[in-house]
Amino acid sequence: MRALLIALAATTLTAGCASAAPPRHAQASIDTPVTVAVERDGDRWTADFVLNEDAPVWFFQRSALLRVGRMPWRPDSWTVETPGVILDRQGRYDVLRAADGGPVPRRVRVRMVPSAGDLEADYDPALIFSDGAVALYSGQFDASPLASVEQARALPLDLNGLDLPGGPAEVSWHDRAGPVMFKGERLARVTAIDADTYVLFGEARTREGQGITTVIDPGLPTWLGDQLGGFTPLVMDYYAARLGPQAGPKPTLMVSWTGPTESLSSMGGSVLPGLISMNFEGEGVLNPEPAALARARWFIGHESAHFWLGSDGLKYEFARDAWITEGGADLMAVRAISAIDPSWDARAELQREVDDCVTFATGKPVATAGERGDNKAFYACGAVWAMALEGARRERRGGDFFDVVADLQRLNADDGILTREEWLQMLTRESRDPSLRAGIERMLDEGSNNPASEIARLFERTGVAFTMVEGRVVLTGDQAAPKG
Structure with missing residues (x-):
């Protein structure tokens, strides 16, 4: 689920795992959910929110901090284009609020610059592939109304069990360049509520394997691709033999490569229903050194385990x-x-x-x-x-x-x-x-x-x-x- 991190140093291997479950809080039933239209048009990314009630503050339920520096990620990635609306941090959560203290306009446009961000115990907002493909995490757009900034500041880190207004957003996904990949399928446009997955934009190559579909960044070091393609099914088969078949359809493994950053060896990832996402970075994973190979196998084993103990189990x-x-x-x-x-x-x-x-x-x-x-x-x-x-x-x-x-x-x-x-x-x-x-x-x-x-x-x-x-x-x- 995300959070192993060994201190950064020259040739130090870092590993991360996010298996944070979506908040299981009681939510009032609503006839019309918040809707969000996410679109890519060339290099321009937008998210158009249509809010379902008048409220002076809307908070984003998924507001984990960046692991390095412990800062919020949205201010550097999102820009609100709607006049009079402020995006900032209040307490433990990112919020949209009206500059004049009144209700936030029902329609809010956000311009996005997707970037990789290693979050504390939550799913990265985006996976960036070296060939230009981008995968966005669906849960980052869920927002709930609040009566005041003070109420936002009082919210606890753990929302499980809280009775919050509203519910998950209904998000639509569209890429003017072609179909998006949603839960293993290529679709011209998709709309879903509480999808809890990554939606892939771009022409990333897909490979069908025994028991698992892989989407692997073409820039990933070859040895890592071989390990992921060969070792992951072995681990999954072992878990299935001991604990029974993994629930749901055949899973997808989505792997991105940030590049050979100097003096770094980093492995990060997460598990969602039917999906394992992984990100690798640093010169320390360019070659199959014994330490890197051992950590890669452990990392694969940990992430795969969450299909039985964690995300799907x-x-x-x-x-x-x-x-x-x-x-x-x-x-x-x-x-x-x-x-x-x-x-x-x-x-x-x-x-x-x-x-x-x-x-x-x-x-x-x-x-x-x-x-x-x-x-x-x-x-x-x-x-x-x-x-x-x-x-x-x-x-x-x-x-x-x-x-x-x-x-x-x-x-x-x-x-x-x-x-x-x-x-x-x-x-x-x-x-x-x-x-x-x-x-x-x-x-x-x-x-x-x-x-x-x-x-x-x-x-x-x-x-x-x-x-x-x-x-x-x-x-x-x-x-x-x-x-x-």
Whole structure:
């Protein structure tokens, strides 16, 4: 779902994943939704909004900040052409508001300059291809009315569960140069509500493969294209064998290439229903160096896992619970890659998770990591806790984390939502130790002055092999094959 980021430095490899679920807030039914006409005419991009009521402020539900610099992306990409309408940031959200404090005009035109932007825990607004093709994320146009700027400033980061007015926008997509690609189909014009996908403008080449359709930037380094085309179906097949077929139609893999930026190796991506999007950048991924190859495979494994735990599979309840799906997808990737390639160093990958969890949980609640922009905490600590749950299951009944996920799928088949409480209840059932959840809840809600000791206790009680070296939790044993 987006958010692994290792610090930028010369030849440093960065990775990003966005699996943010659209806000599941209660919305009043409406007869006429907000409509948005998105059109490309050569180099000119426009979005024409037709608002469905009079309100002085309209806020955009998808308003995540850029990861680097933690700034909003819309001011540099959108320009309001309608007189008297201001686009700015109020609290945690980008808004349209009337300069005179009155109602925003019912018709608002925005001129857009699509650009790639790596967002915190959300889908990038655009994927830019080296041949001129552009894919736009559909959810960026959803807007809701508010009574005042003060109301916008008071909105929380997590909108799940809030009763907001309005509903998803009805967006139409049109390219004067030719058809657009929408959910795997080429169409002259398409209109949809709550599409939750990327819509592709341009003549990007499409390749049909076993179980997956790929749209790969022609500028992408050849070795990466080979990995994506060959390794992705292997991982998807492994997940399907362990957890059942992926829900929905054959998925699409959409891959863009930003270019060989000096002193950078970057992998970013996200998963939406029926779609994996990926972006690569930097000179560090020009050649199949061992480190780059290992990260590319892990990245493919993580993104693909979200079809079962995340986007198309079990979803979290609130944004603060992203550790459930992000950490779980990390562990699924480790287990799948180890099964496909036994030479892969699973222990090194899991050790990074342990070390990162200690770093991000020291003195800071993991549940509020998103507010701080420390989304990596969700991945690292989520993976650590998933290892403990896997260990508890193995000690009691045998099996591995895929057996855990299969149990969770069965238990939550009615609504597809995996709550924090349900996850912790399973840990207690498998471990028969109610104190374990208390340690995780302490790290979630309060932070810990010594998270290494919390993790050590958790691993000791659940059979995860480790030793303590000068206060550091060091994994031991064959972490690639934990089945008992």
